[in-house]
Amino acid sequence: MSVSNIQDYVKWFRHSSPYINAHRGKTFVVMLPGEALTHPNFGHIIHDLALLSSLGVRLVLVHGARPQIDLRLSAEQRPPVFHRNLRITDSESLQGVMQAIGEARITMEAALSTGLPNSPMHGARIEVASGNYVAAMPHGVIDGVDLQHAGKVRRINVPQLTRALDAGAIALLSPLGYSATGEVFNLTYTDVATQAAIALKADKLLAYCDTDGVTDAQGRLVRQFTLPQCKQHLNENIGQTSELTQLALESAYLSCLQGVQRAQLVNYTTDGALLAELFTRDGQGTMVYSGHYEQLRGATIDDVGGILGLIEPLEAEGILVRRSRELLETEITKFNVLEKDGTIIACAAVYPFGQVAELACVATHPEYRKGGRAAQLLEQLERRARDSGIDTLFVLTTQTAHWFLEHGFVPGAINDLPLERQSLYNYQRGSKVFFKDIR
Incomplete structure (x- = not known):
């Protein structure tokens, strides 16, 4: 061999x-x-x-x-x-x-x-x-x-x-x-x-x-x-x-x-x-x-209220970066939601930078946490990203590093980020950077 x-x-x-x-x-x-x-x-x-x-x-x-x-x-x-x-x-x-x-x-x-x-x-x-x-x-x-x-x-x-x-x-x-x-x-x-x-x-x-x-x-x-x-x-x-x-x-x-x-x-x-x-x-x-009627789909403007309901408690805890309703409305096409019986129970956003993309704003409804929804959401987003030609995902996080490590991400450096994303990095927040090869 x-x-x-x-x-x-x-x-x-x-x-x-x-x-x-x-x-x-x-x-x-x-x-x-x-x-x-x-x-x-x-x-x-x-x-x-x-x-x-x-x-x-x-x-x-x-x-x-x-x-x-x-x-x-x-x-x-x-x-x-x-x-x-x-x-x-x-x-x-x-x-x-x-x-x-x-x-x-x-x-x-x-x-x-x-x-x-x-x-x-x-x-x-x-x-x-x-x-x-x-x-x-x-x-x-x-x-x-x-x-x-x-x-x-x-x-x-x-x-x-x-x-x-x-x-x-x-x-x-x-x-x-x-x-x-x-x-x-x-x-x-x-x-x-x-x-x-x-x-x-x-x-x-x-x-x-x-x-x-x-x-x-x-x-x-x-x-x-x-x-x-x-x-x-x-x-x-x-x-x-x-x-x-x-x-x-x-x-x-x-x-x-x-x-x-x-x-x-x-x-x-x-x-x-x-x-x-x-x-x-x-x-x-x-x-x-089966999914029990849980369906991953692209978000629409009608989902803004549901997404805000998920992310605002996490923003208050400093886990997620604050997003105004206006910003969320302009970026809604970057979001995906997991819906069950008309209720949004999880969301995440993907921001592409060529063949690299940022995974951001991953949130799960409190009643559905520890049920594997975030992992399910990540798995489906990775598949969609690969289908669109993306090779690598990266995340910036302050409090959920272990979860991303458990799901295949590895530590990276700020200098590894796309230049456009480096210029937006918030040094005061001090987020850690993680990458995952999804090829």
């Missing part, structure tokens, strides 16, 4: 450290379609999941098996019959469905059990737990069509799943469910994954699909959706993306709607897509986040 490659690796590894710490002990539900099990990248996906497990992430892995079922039933000369994208599963077909799903599950278990020397799985010793975690019920008759053994999730056995996760195992869920009367039902893997994430109050749903995520009208990757934005996209873009991506986005929306904080789409055809999504700043796919 060349010196430059080593330096790049070390830099990436260091930058991934905050994410490693953030993900440890968290519960992730991973949704893997049956198509991924036969793709050349499948081995790399397993290695990445093993790495997550070794880093202390609690994993629930839900696999699909539609292509495997199609192949099995085709060999039995049973053509697939669907209604509303649900497979009509009669008693004869159910045997083939169970065999195909069983083979898919065994494929997953075998892959997670490998540990040859000189392989990424060497020494992993992963325990895989699978069982009757999913209680199911029949779909019944829809539009006059009896779906028979096609079912839906009735309940996830959370205590049983939690015991497996507490023991350090990867919980493996197949798209089969069982009723109290001993019946077996063919489920969709998306329903199992979504309901498992909701029932476990998972920290993330990671939905593998066959694209990097959702693209806009210009073909650009949409990196994040709020819940309202995601719902709008689903309603207005039916049939505009691949089926697997559509299913992944629907599961992401439903899980976040019911309390999962974040759901991320990951491309199963791309080597390392999962690691890039979880351990880099920008990620590689589309993220849906």
Whole structure:
């Protein structure tokens, strides 16, 4: 490995450290379609999941098996019959469905059990737990069509799943469910994954699909959706993306709607897509986040009163520089606000100086402090700044230095500031200067 490659690796590894710490002990539900099990990248996906497990992430892995079922039933000369994208599963077909799903599950278990020397799985010793975690019920008759053994999730056995996760195992869920009367039902893997994430109050749903995520009208990757934005996209873009991506986005929306904080789409055809999504700043796919109706947006003149209400107490304490209403009105386009149900609960301003920009006037409503809003605001502002060509952010602060240090800023000097900003520096106030590379 060349010196430059080593330096790049070390830099990436260091930058991934905050994410490693953030993900440890968290519960992730991973949704893997049956198509991924036969793709050349499948081995790399397993290695990445093993790495997550070794880093202390609690994993629930839900696999699909539609292509495997199609192949099995085709060999039995049973053509697939669907209604509303649900497979009509009669008693004869159910045997083939169970065999195909069983083979898919065994494929997953075998892959997670490998540990040859000189392989990424060497020494992993992963325990895989699978069982009757999913209680199911029949779909019944829809539009006059009896779906028979096609079912839906009735309940996830959370205590049983939690015991497996507490023991350090990867919980493996197949798209089969069982009723109290001993019946077996063919489920969709998306329903199992979504309901498992909701029932476990998972920290993330990671939905593998066959694209990097959702693209806009210009073909650009949409990196994040709020819940309202995601719902709008689903309603207005039916049939505009691949089926697997559509299913992944629907599961992401439903899980976040019911309390999962974040759901991320990951491309199963791309080597390392999962690691890039979880351990880099920008990620590689589309993220849906609940936000509980909290939306970051550019400020307007109508927000001046709300912003003043946030910053005036901090100005009185000397934490922020005083701004008059008149000054705030002239600079309102530099501000962003985080709004919840019509109330501004956080704000921040960005003043660009070429490829460098000042982050100023960061404030959070007292009732929403210590809830991570300021960090959320900073994360989204950094993403917007990068998209606009800014490489570096700087702040001047008198009392909140530790918070900025905790969020990746490093001490700087007055002479490091853009010349235009140096000329405005208030030596009497004595603010400390911090910089952050956001490239």
